[in-house]
Amino acid sequence: MAERNGSSIVVISRGPIFCLFTMTSVLFVLSWFFVLRSTGRPHFIDQSLLPNSNIFSTGDSSSEKQRQNVEPSIGNRAILVDNEEAEALQETETPQAKDDLKCDSNDKVVLQVFMYDLDPEFHFGLLDWKPEGGSVWPDVRNKIPSYPGGLNLQHSIEYWLTLDLLASELPNAPNAHTAIRVHNSSEADIIFVPFFSSLSYNRYSRIKPHERKSKNKNKNRLLQEKLVRHLTAQKEWKRSGGQDHLVIAHHPNSMLDARMKLWPVTFILSDFGRYPPKIANVEKDVIAPYKHVIKTYVNDSSDFDSRPTLLYFQGAIYRKDGGFVRQELFYLLKDEKDVHFAFGSVQKDGIRKATQGMHSSKFCLNIAGDTPSSNRLFDAIASHCVPVIISDDIELPYEDVLDYSQFCIFVRTRDALKKKYLINLIRGIGRDEWTQMWNKLKEVENLYEFQYPSKEGDAVQMIWQAVARKVPAIRMKLHKSRRFTRTLPRNVRELISIPAPGNFW
Numbered sequence: 389m390a391e392r393n394g395s396s397i398v399v400i401s402r403g404p405i406f407c408l409f410t411m412t413s414v415l416f417v418l419s420w421f422f423v424l425r426s427t428g429r430p431h432f433i434d435q436s437l438l439p440n441s442n443i444f445s446t447g448d449s450s451s452e453k454q455r456q457n458v459e460p461s462i463g464n465r466a467i468l469v470d471n472e473e474a475e476a477l478q479e480t481e482t483p484q485a486k487d488d489l490k491c492d493s494n495d496k497v498v499l500q501v502f503m504y505d506l507d508p509e510f511h512f513g514l515l516d517w518k519p520e521g522g523s524v525w526p527d528v529r530n531k532i533p534s535y536p537g538g539l540n541l542q543h544s545i546e547y548w549l550t551l552d553l554l555a556s557e558l559p560n561a562p563n564a565h566t567a568i569r570v571h572n573s574s575e576a577d578i579i580f581v582p583f584f585s586s587l588s589y590n591r592y593s594r595i596k597p598h599e600r601k602s603k604n605k606n607k608n609r610l611l612q613e614k615l616v617r618h619l620t621a622q623k624e625w626k627r628s629g630g631q632d633h634l635v636i637a638h639h640p641n642s643m644l645d646a647r648m649k650l651w652p653v654t655f656i657l658s659d660f661g662r663y664p665p666k667i668a669n670v671e672k673d674v675i676a677p678y679k680h681v682i683k684t685y686v687n688d689s690s691d692f693d694s695r696p697t698l699l700y701f702q703g704a705i706y707r708k709d710g711g712f713v714r715q716e717l718f719y720l721l722k723d724e725k726d727v728h729f730a731f732g733s734v735q736k737d738g739i740r741k742a743t744q745g746m747h748s749s750k751f752c753l754n755i756a757g758d759t760p761s762s763n764r765l766f767d768a769i770a771s772h773c774v775p776v777i778i779s780d781d782i783e784l785p786y787e788d789v790l791d792y793s794q795f796c797i798f799v800r801t802r803d804a805l806k807k808k809y810l811i812n813l814i815r816g817i818g819r820d821e822w823t824q825m826w827n828k829l830k831e832v833e834n835l836y837e838f839q840y841p842s843k844e845g846d847a848v849q850m851i852w853q854a855v856a857r858k859v860p861a862i863r864m865k866l867h868k869s870r871r872f873t874r875t876l877p878r879n880v881r882e883l884i885s886i887p888a889p890g891n892f893w
């Protein structure tokens with residue numbers, strides 16, 4: 389209609405033109421109004437990027453009504469609820485009902501996890517736990533088997549995730565429930581392999597000075613072989629070729645033997661430093677933080693001026709590629725008064741000293757070692773010491789939902805090795821900018837806390853959520869791989885493969 393009006397403008401005199409112009413404008417505005425109405429609200433968010441986007445997008449025009457139906461305190465969680473459920477909620481209105489509702493919310497993806505009941509020698513047996521009452525799992529209601537302390541803890545991710553799954557089955561489980569254990573593998577989003585591979589590496593393949601090249605020397609390798617044999621014989625593995633399996637190999641040297649055979653799985657790793665890109669990569673796999681060894685800075689009331697050290701580094705020196713950078717930086721920085729740069733790994737008394745050092749520094753250096761990642765980054769975050777990352781190939785946990793540039797400084801290695809570049813860059817960051825980053829560090833520090841029971845938004849929940857974000861891609865790969873699995877019946881195959889005589893040319 390608007391178009392016809394437009395074409396007739398040419399032949400009509402001025403007065404009516406103005407009138408027509410007004411009319412078309414009004415019509416135009418009205419038509420937009422209707423378009424917006426029919427699509428609910430304009431969509432500024434790419435909903436495909438949201439977890440549970442299918443649920444979210446069914447909200448549409450009725451979501452407005454639902455929101456009004458439900459208590460304001462529940463906020464936009466109500467978008468996820470059916471009308472009936474919302475009405476039922478209004479009638480019952482108990483605190484319990486509200487809690488149930490929260491469990492379905494958009495920010496807490498529920499991931500259904502099937503866990504193999506592996507022999508305890510693969511998991512809690514490595515902690516000298518002995519099975520009781522016929523179960524291969526400890527009773528996590530009371531006392532949980534403890535994990536060896538010290539530097540072992542850095543890679544204890546396997547332990548916290550397994551405990552969280554076991555806890556998800558408890559009635560009134562106190563944990564945050566991103567992941568729940570299911571016993572029917574057909575209903576699972578992911579198949580979890582509970583092998584404490586980092587602990588197996590730490591325990592069995594390092595030879596301590598007082599041990600003779602011992603009986604345990606090959607135990608780590610033997611366990612991996614046994615695991616591969618066991619896994620590949622399971623119906624769950626055969627169904628998917630392992631593509632929907634989740635394997636934790638957080639210590640860079642763990643799973644050294646099995647990784648090449650288990651490559652279709654999703655790995656949980658600290659970095660990709662020792663993996664060929666085909667075996668592990670950022671699309672397929674999940675990067676998890678280290679558990680920090682430096683104590684969290686509770687009630688941190690420090691500020692820019694009360695942290696006397698400008699830049700702090702304490703770490704091992706390596707002879708490989710990363711070691712070169714560390715040594716060069718040492719020569720570049722050693723004469724700066726307010727810089728602490730020392731070699732020697734953080735151990736025993738060293739932890740106390742490093743805690744002190746990081747708590748009283750403005751910036752903490754994180755330089756690639758013999759692998760791109762290191763625990764130091766997470767120690768710095770726990771200390772609210774702004775990380776300065778010099779590691780070109782580092783991959784960071786949850787980077788698809790977290791912008792590290794808000795609380796970390798990244799410097800390319802080739803720049804950092806230029807004379808005065810690094811120190812001038814750091815000195816150029818003033819109180820306001822530093823304070824902003826320090827505040828952000830305090831906001832994000834919980835995302836790196838491992839604990840039992842796990843709490844909402846801690847590292848355990850964040851890792852499960854990162855896994856949940858991989859699930860659609862895993863499904864897609866699985867479905868695609870099934871495209872051509874249908875084969876002809878045998879008698880037909882035989883007919884085709886034997887050509888009739890004379891039909892060749």
Ligand SMILES: *[C@@H]1O[C@H](CO)[C@@H](O)[C@H](O)[C@H]1NC(C)=O
Binds near residue numbers: 572574575
């Ligand atoms: C497991 O789940 C599938 C799919 O929902 C179902 O068909 C099957 O019967 C279930 N198996 C058992 C033992 O409950």
Ligand SMILES: *[C@@H]1O[C@H](CO)[C@@H](O)[C@H](O)[C@H]1NC(C)=O
Binds near residue numbers: 686
């Ligand atoms: C931190 O502050 C809170 C409240 O002021 C206090 O209860 C708590 O004991 C403090 N913790 C430490 C470790 O100082």
